[in-house]
Amino acid sequence: MxxxxxxxxxxxxxxxxxxxxxxxxxxxxxxxxxxxxxxxxxxxxxxxxxxxxxxxxxxxxxxxxxxxxTNKRDLLIGVAQNYADEVTQAISQSQAEDLDGLVAQLIANRFRHRQERRLFMLFMQEAHLNQDVYQYYVQEALARIIHNTEQLIEQAIEAGKMRPVDPGIAARTISAAIMGFSVMFEFSDALWDGLKRKDGHPITADWLGEQVADLFLHGLEK
Amino acid sequence: MxxxxxxxxxxxxxxxxxxxxxxxxxxxxxxxxxxxxxxxxxxxxxxxxxxxxxxxxxxxxxxxxxxxxTNKRDLLIGVAQNYADEVTQAISQSQAEDLDGLVAQLIANRFRHRQERRLFMLFMQEAHLNQDVYQYYVQEALARIIHNTEQLIEQAIEAGKMRPVDPGIAARTISAAIMGFSVMFEFSDALWDGLKRKDGHPITADWLGEQVADLFLHGLEK
Amino acid sequence: MxxxxxxxxxxxxxxxxxxxxxxxxxxxxxxxxxxxxxxxxxxxxxxxxxxxxxxxxxxxxxxxxxxxxTNKRDLLIGVAQNYADEVTQAISQSQAEDLDGLVAQLIANRFRHRQERRLFMLFMQEAHLNQDVYQYYVQEALARIIHNTEQLIEQAIEAGKMRPVDPGIAARTISAAIMGFSVMFEFSDALWDGLKRKDGHPITADWLGEQVADLFLHGLEK
Amino acid sequence: MxxxxxxxxxxxxxxxxxxxxxxxxxxxxxxxxxxxxxxxxxxxxxxxxxxxxxxxxxxxxxxxxxxxxTNKRDLLIGVAQNYADEVTQAISQSQAEDLDGLVAQLIANRFRHRQERRLFMLFMQEAHLNQDVYQYYVQEALARIIHNTEQLIEQAIEAGKMRPVDPGIAARTISAAIMGFSVMFEFSDALWDGLKRKDGHPITADWLGEQVADLFLHGLEK
DNA sequence: AATGAATGAGACTTCATTCAT
DNA sequence: TATGAATGAAGTCTCATTCAT
Missing domain, CATH: 1.10.10.60 (Homeodomain-like)
Structure with a gap:
């Protein structure tokens, strides 16, 4: 040779x-x-x-x-791993300056693309039936996202920017809302049809982010 | 015969x-x-x-x-229809007195049972591939839930109990959180492990409902 | 109904x-x-x-x-079981009057048909790789044939018709010869070509049986 | 290059x-x-x-x-050829002085190793489906072994050491027994379990050879 | 109307063979 | 000449659907 x-x-x-x-x-x-x-x-x-x-x-x-x-299932695991890696990397790079920015970023950054949203739902389904998908996606990626969010909220509370809510609950509620939105986005036609802005302007992602962030920051009550 | x-x-x-x-x-x-x-x-x-x-x-x-x-797919459609009927019926019967009760009820009443949560995820997946599931489940059930929630919030705003947020956004955010929680509940071990109450008491569904309702009502900000 | x-x-x-x-x-x-x-x-x-x-x-x-x-292998096991049953049944029915008849019958009755001979070889090969074939065919059928032959020889010795050889060895040697013949028969052309009768008559199964029985009964030595 | x-x-x-x-x-x-x-x-x-x-x-x-x-089948043919060569060579070198030694050697020398026994069975199976394996292994090796054995027996008869049995039959019967034993050895547990020496000594290959040689030389009959 | 054996399309997977490097 | 990645034919097995009973 x-x-x-x-x-x-x-x-x-x-x-x-x-x-x-x-x-x-x-x-x-x-x-x-x-x-x-x-x-x-x-x-x-x-x-x-x-x-x-x-x-x-x-x-x-x-x-x-x-x-x-080795087999079709292994392909799924590979996709899950790949995706978990991307998520983990994205988290470690994200930086938010102020509270508004933090919440808006959390809302906006996850599941931005159709494929990501679909894969999220796919992994959720398959995690029940597949130990590896559960481990790589749910444990490594989702749990990490939640944990990361929790820490950011803790810091905000310590800095006196947030009132002393339970950070675990808050992080999970925000994460749940993000996940839910990602599911809803898949069915935009039916689920977003009724939505209209008071000022008559068209609905944009930015406006949406602002509105949701406002809701989470200031609450519903008068 | x-x-x-x-x-x-x-x-x-x-x-x-x-x-x-x-x-x-x-x-x-x-x-x-x-x-x-x-x-x-x-x-x-x-x-x-x-x-x-x-x-x-x-x-x-x-x-x-x-x-x-007529075939297996028809079975799925039947299940979706059945489920949509149940949801519609449940909505028309639900009544909430005050604001706290309203939010708590929204949080608590949807996807209470494992089978419901799983079916929700199933329909979400299948809706992409099946016009009928989309119609019966997404359009009839989910859209109705959101619409109903929107109306309740509108009434609360008109009654002066809520500040004038966009009811469409608020209804969708709450619905999204509920959907997201229903997904999370499926993975309790990994995603709820880190959660602890400051007072050391064990985590109960009621406490969780209270906390989330509090968050949505009063917001994060100090 | x-x-x-x-x-x-x-x-x-x-x-x-x-x-x-x-x-x-x-x-x-x-x-x-x-x-x-x-x-x-x-x-x-x-x-x-x-x-x-x-x-x-x-x-x-x-x-x-x-x-x-349930699968292809199960088919093989089924065939082996079937075959073992047949063999067992055949053994329990066989009766031989005198010594010559006994040996001749042993020689003649096993593996008479091509399919049986082929299956015998097949099971031998597969028994290494399949516990069930081993059990059903080797243990149940072959071991039973040998055991049965052993008993017939013991009886012949006790009756004073045979000299006191080791019945186990004798039974196994005869069985081995039968197995070997069944393999040889598969290749008649090449392996039987050289064979010729001294008296010029054509070779028949009966003559063959007689000759082999004679050999086993009286031995080679003068 | x-x-x-x-x-x-x-x-x-x-x-x-x-x-x-x-x-x-x-x-x-x-x-x-x-x-x-x-x-x-x-x-x-x-x-x-x-x-x-x-x-x-x-x-x-x-x-x-x-x-x-050229292909996988060619590998099998090569192995068969190789093996046939070895057998042929072994035959041409073998020399036995007396009758006991002759038979004992025939019994002992073929298929001594597990690999040889397995290959023997393999070639038997494959010979049906492959002209070359048939030619190289069955015709060249097996037929030669039988022919060689036949000649040795003929010589023994001519020398007055054996009674005038048909050498073709005798050679084939001995060969068949050897082949059969080689198959049996593969299933030692089940097929050799019942075997016991009268004198209580453990069973050895030598003792087995002696016993089988004795059987072939002196026969079963009293 | 109920049954469940029969069907065969189609899925996943293996592996002998080829061929560019 | 040696390599091993790429190929795709062919195999086993599953399962929705049909249909005679």
């Missing part, structure tokens, strides 16, 4: 990039497959999604999937 | 009351089947539920299901 | 033959399928036999096989 | 000895692969053995197998 012997910087060496190139290729394939799987799963749900369709979406033969994932 | 031929009062006759009895019988069968289907669907999801399992749960043969429903 | 109500011998009764007929039908199907499976397995071996081919041989749809057997 | 260009004694040259070395190398590879294939085939059978597993056992990549053998 002489191809691997390279004369680099004055000495012969075993070209490490050979290994790396293959590894990079494999990693690219995994990503390619998971991306296709995420798309099909979010569109069809787990059971209705077929490996044939996922393979087609990834522009690969069906058998190739099984060089990277 | 011997049921039609009755020996009554000394002569054979085509009993006209048979039709009515048969109709009642048929209605009872439908109910029996839908109840079984709801149980199995909520436990397994639509695709994983098998007609065999539903038939077994209904204590009937598989073939019998097809005397009352 | 009025069809089941029969007026028999002066009273109404739940027709028990309804159950029986169905059971008979089911038993017939099992037999039909096992017969087809035995034929295909003996021709192709376990792995090369396809459920499609077995179903075709049984003149049934592929799916129907699975109403009677 | 850098292997062909050699820098020898001051100049680049197409080394003519390379061909020989390459041939030796290729032969070594073939042996290495066949050895691995024999091991895997004997353990799993032909169909259940995978090229992946054979390649792993040979410490090579799957693709490499196809540089030396």
């Amino acid at each position: 002489c191809e691997r012997l390279l004369y680099v910087k004055g000495e012969f060496t075993l070209d490490s990039s050979t290994v790396t190139r293959r590894e990079r290729r494999a990693e690219a394939r995994r990503t390619q497959i998971l991306s296709a799987a995420a798309a099909v799963f979010s569109r069809k749900g787990y059971e209705r999604a077929t490996t044939r369709e996922i393979a087609a979406a990834a522009d690969l033969a069906e058998g190739t999937l099984y060089n990277y994932f | 011997c049921e039609r031929l009755l020996y009554v009062k000394g002569e054979f006759t085509l009993d006209s009351s048979t039709v009515t009895r048969r109709e009642r019988r048929a209605e009872a069968r439908r109910t029996q089947i839908l109840s079984a289907a709801a149980a199995v669907f909520s436990r397994k999801g639509y695709e994983r539920a098998t007609t065999r399992e539903i038939a077994a749960a209904a204590d009937l043969a598989e073939g019998t299901l097809y005397n009352y429903f | 009025c069809e089941r109500l029969l007026y028999v011998k002066g009273e109404f009764t739940l027709d028990s033959s309804t159950v029986t007929r169905r059971e008979r039908r089911a038993e017939a199907r099992r037999t039909q399928i096992l017969s087809a499976a035995a034929a295909v397995f003996s021709r192709k071996g376990y792995e090369r036999a396809t459920t499609r081919e077995i179903a075709a041989a049984a003149d049934l749809a592929e799916g129907t096989l699975y109403n009677y057997f | 850098c292997e062909r260009l050699l820098y020898v004694k001051g100049e680049f040259t197409l080394d003519s000895s390379t061909v020989t070395r390459r041939e030796r190398r290729a032969e070594a590879r073939r042996t290495q692969i066949l050895s691995a294939a024999a091991a895997v085939f004997s353990r799993k059978g032909y169909e259940r053995a995978t090229t992946r597993e054979i390649a792993a056992a040979a410490d090579l990549a799957e693709g490499t197998l196809y540089n030396y053998f």
Whole structure:
């Protein structure tokens, strides 16, 4: 196998990039497959999604999937893991200056895209039936989101910006509202039809965020 | 078909009351089947539920299901319809005296049972793929719940009990939170673990309802 | 379900033959399928036999096989069980008067048909990989054959017809020879080609039986 | 292909000895692969053995197998050929002085190792479906063993050591017993359990050989 | 109307073989 | 020549639906 012997910087060496190139290729394939799987799963749900369709979406033969994932369920786990990673990363990067910004950001940042919202619902369903999805998605991602929100609220209370509500309840209520909105957004036509602004302006995401943030900050009562 | 031929009062006759009895019988069968289907669907999801399992749960043969429903999907639609009816009925009966009671009731009354929560999630998933489920569940039930909540809030505002928030936004936010909680309850272990009461008492549903109602009424801000 | 109500011998009764007929039908199907499976397995071996081919041989749809057997392996077990039953039955019925007849019968009666010989080899192969085949075929059938032969030899020794050889060894040697012959018969062309009778007569099964019996009875040595 | 260009004694040259070395190398590879294939085939059978597993056992990549053998079946033929060669060689070297030794050697020398016994059964199965296996194994090896045994018996008869039995029958009966024993050995537990020595000593291969030889030499009859 | 055996389309998965590197 | 990722044909098995009883 002489191809691997390279004369680099004055000495012969075993070209490490050979290994790396293959590894990079494999990693690219995994990503390619998971991306296709995420798309099909979010569109069809787990059971209705077929490996044939996922393979087609990834522009690969069906058998190739099984060089990277042991079975269909493993694909779902992979998607869940990927997604949990993204969420975790997004959390660690988020920074909010003031209270309004904090709540608005919480409302706005989660489940922004249709695929994310669909996957959220998918994982919720599958978590019952799959230990790994439960672990990777619910425990790692959702629990982390809630915990993170809880800490932000605690800090706000300590800083005297919020009244001393129970941070656990508050964090869970806000998270629940976000999750619920993400479900509702999927059915915009029916569930948002009745909504109208008093000032007659069209409804925008920003206005929505403001309104909800206002509600959570100041409450309903006069 | 011997049921039609009755020996009554000394002569054979085509009993006209048979039709009515048969109709009642048929209605009872439908109910029996839908109840079984709801149980199995909520436990397994639509695709994983098998007609065999539903038939077994209904204590009937598989073939019998097809005397009352044209196919498996029709069963789901039936369950959605049934459920939408129940929700509608529940709404029309609900009455709340004061503001605290209103919010607490909203929080507490929806998705109280595991099966309801699961069916909610199921319908959400299936609504994408099924026009009928969308219509019967999302449009008829969910939209009605939101609309109803909106009206209650409007009345509270008019009565001067609430500050003049946008009732549409408020109703949807509360509904979203309820939906989100119903999802969260399914994953109690992981998502409720961190929660602790300051006074050290154990967490109860009532306390939770109070806390969330307080949050929605008075807001986060000091 | 009025069809089941029969007026028999002066009273109404739940027709028990309804159950029986169905059971008979089911038993017939099992037999039909096992017969087809035995034929295909003996021709192709376990792995090369396809459920499609077995179903075709049984003149049934592929799916129907699975109403009677849980999987392909279960079919093999069924065939092995069936075969073991036959062998056991055959043993319990066999009777031999004198020593020559005994040995000749042992030689002649086992593995007479091609399918039996093939199945014997098949079970031998599969017994390594399948606990059930091992149990049903090797333990129940083969061990029983050997044990039975051992007893016949013991009786012959006690009756003074045989010299006091070890009955266990003798029974196993004869059984081994029978097994070996059954394998050889499969390759008649190559392995029997060289064989010629001194008297020029053609080779027959009877002559063969006689010769082998003579060998086992009187030995090689002068 | 850098292997062909050699820098020898001051100049680049197409080394003519390379061909020989390459041939030796290729032969070594073939042996290495066949050895691995024999091991895997004997353990799993032909169909259940995978090229992946054979390649792993040979410490090579799957693709490499196809540089030396055209397909999986060709591997089986190679193993059969190899084995037939070994048998032929073993026969030509075997020498027995007296009658007891002859029979004992026949009994003892074939199928001594588990792998040999398994391969024997494998080839028997596959010979039906594969002309080449039939030719190489059955015709070349088995027929040769029988023929060789036949000759030895003929010599013994001519030398007056054996009574004038039919040598063809005798050779085939002994061979059949050996084959049968080789099958039985695979199922030692069930088929050897009942066996006990009168003198109470444990059962050994030597004692077994003696007993069987005695049986074949002196027969059963008193 | 009730039954449940029969059906066969279609799903997931394996694996011998090819081929670019 | 060696590699192993890619391929896709083919296998087993499930399950919604039909239909004779």
